[in-house]
Amino acid sequence: xxxxxxxxxxxxxxxxxxxxxxxxxxxxxxxxxxxxxxxxxxxxxxxxxxxxxxxxxxxxxxxxxxxxxxxxxxxxxxxxxxxxxxxxxxxxxxxxxxxxxxxxxxxxxxxxxxxxxxxxxxxxxxxxxxxxxxxxxxxxxxxxxxxxxxxxxxxxxxxxxxxxxxxxxxxxxxxxxxxxxxxxxxxxxxxxxxxxxxxxxxxxxxxxxxxxxxxxxxxxxxxxxxxxxxxxxxxxxxxxxxxxxxxxxxxxxxxxxxxxxxxxxxxxxxxxxxxxxxxxxxxxxxxxxxxxxxxxxxxxxxxxxxxxxxxxxxx
Numbered sequence: 001x002x003x004x005x006x007x008x009x010x011x012x013x014x015x016x017x018x019x020x021x022x023x024x025x026x027x028x029x030x031x032x033x034x035x036x037x038x039x040x041x042x043x044x045x046x047x048x049x050x051x052x053x054x055x056x057x058x059x060x061x062x063x064x065x066x067x068x069x070x071x072x073x074x075x076x077x078x079x080x081x082x083x084x085x086x087x088x089x090x091x092x093x094x095x096x097x098x099x100x101x102x103x104x105x106x107x108x109x110x111x112x113x114x115x116x117x118x119x120x121x122x123x124x125x126x127x128x129x130x131x132x133x134x135x136x137x138x139x140x141x142x143x144x145x146x147x148x149x150x151x152x153x154x155x156x157x158x159x160x161x162x163x164x165x166x167x168x169x170x171x172x173x174x175x176x177x178x179x180x181x182x183x184x185x186x187x188x189x190x191x192x193x194x195x196x197x198x199x200x201x202x203x204x205x206x207x208x209x210x211x212x213x214x215x216x217x218x219x220x221x222x223x224x225x226x227x228x229x230x231x232x233x234x235x236x237x238x239x240x241x242x243x244x245x246x247x248x249x250x251x252x253x254x255x256x257x258x259x260x261x262x263x264x265x266x267x268x269x270x271x272x273x274x275x276x277x278x279x280x281x282x283x284x285x286x287x288x289x290x291x292x293x294x295x296x297x298x299x300x301x302x303x304x305x306x307x308x309x310x311x312x313x314x315x
Contacts, residue, residue, distance in 0.1 A: 002225055005029045005066035007053065007099075008073035010036050012176045012183075013114060013168070016217035017070055022046060024221055031062045031073075053095055060102045067109040068224055071099065077182040078119065078141040082268065085140035096148050100155045110162040112224050113152060115145045117167035117234050117275045118208060128209075128240075130276040131167075131232050139268045153231060164228065166220055169236030169275050173213030173295060174302040184243065185210065185296060188250055188258075189303050198258050202265035204244035207272040209236040212295035215288040223284040230283065236275035237288050249293060253300050 004021055008014040009030030021028050022045040030040055030048050040046035051058030053073045063069065075091040103111060119142035121129040137143045152163040172185040188198045219235055247258050281287045290298075 002026045002068055003029075003066055004068045004070060005031060005062055006070040006072060007031045007059075007062070008071075008114075009048075010039055011072060013171060013213060013216060014070070014072040015039055015175055016173075016213050017072060017220060018043075018046060020214075020217040020221040026221075029062060029066060054091060056095075056098045056102065059095075059099050060106070063099075063102050063106040063108060066106070069099075069103060069108050069111045070114075070220075070224070071096065071111055072114045074114075076141060076144070078139055079182070081141035081144060082139060082266075085143075088140050088144040092144050093147050093151075097151055100151060100161065104155065104159045104161055108161065110164065110224070111152065112220065113148060113163060113165045115149055115165040115167045115232070116142055117169040117236055118273050119270075120146055120167055121273065122270065126272065128238065128274040128276040129234070131230070131234055131279055138270075149232065156231075164224075164230070165232045166235050167232060167275070168216055169209035169211050169234070169273070171211055171213045171216050173299050175213070176299075184208075185246060185250075186299060186303065188246065189254070189296075189300055192250055192254055192256050192258055193303060193307065195256075196259070197261045198247060198250075199261050199263055200243055200247075201263055201269065202243075203262070204247065205242050205271075206265070206269070207240040207242050207274060209238070209240055209274045210246075210292055210295075211235065211237045211288055212290040212292075212298070215290050215295075219280065219284070219286050219288070222286045223280070226284060228283055230279065233280045233283075234275040234277050235280060236277055237292070238275060238277045239292075240272065240274040241292060246296075249296055250300075253293075253297055 006018050009018050010032040018030050028046050030046050034050045076088045081088040120135045122136035122138045149165045155161040176183045176186045
């Protein structure tokens with residue numbers, strides 16, 4: 001039984017990490033913001049701790065007794081970092097360095113970092129990206145993630161702090177926030193539920209690698225405490241899908257005809273991003289188990305259920 005701290009435990013991926021860790025009988029400190037609704041009050045293996053990621057003393061307190069730290073907090077999204085890169089530098093990068101300083105003091109065994117696989121490689125490519133490909137990020141969000149990866153390497157070399165970065169492609173599924181405007185699948189589904197148009201950037205041929213969030217949690221929780229000499233792993237489905245394919249699947253799942261609008265593709269967007277996940281599969285013997293169709297159906301069922309539970313439309 002491992003003693004784990006999940007930073008961002010009430011976030012989209014974090015909540016699934018907490019659930020999967022406790023399913024495997026690990027003890028979890030679930031770190032979230034003050035005032036957030038409890039998600040784990042009936043889980044005897046979870047200790048909920050509240051604090052501010054931007055407060056070093058809160059981080060230090062949470063680290064006490066934790067062997068493994070899952071760093072799944074991000075104060076920005078690709079869009080907000082694009083609008084103000086300094087926020088990413090002042091919050092995500094700075095506070096991660098402070099977190100690593102405290103992790104060294106508390107004798108943390110390993111830090112597991114949620115990096116980005118969709119944006120970190122940057123350049124267009126007609127094949128899937130592997131971990132040996134040179135990252136060439138062209139967005140502040142991805143630049144920030146890569147910077148943190150470099151700091152993790154620094155703290156391993158200087159202080160012996162073990163770490164691994166999981167370059168997650170485009171996760172989707174239950175619990176993804178619609179207010180952050182991140183994640184095309186739930187946003188499209190929410191819009192079609194409300195009979196609102198789906199906004200497509202470019203002509204819809206943009207290719208991304210979409211992975212179901214429960215597969216992300218399963219893969220990470222299978223691997224986090226295993227010995228490895230690798231610092232970085234790609235986490236994706238290993239398959240690409242165009243935005244046009246997503247629209248067709250959503251129409252088939254919902255039984256609705258989508259209203260489409262088109263906008264120019266931002267200059268910092270890449271046309272194709274698909275991850276090669278052979279290294280992860282070979283090292284840990286686990287891979288995604290949920291097809292895009294099945295995962296999207298589960299996501300749609302969740303969105304419908306949330307609307308029915310609230311009795312009103314989600315803004």
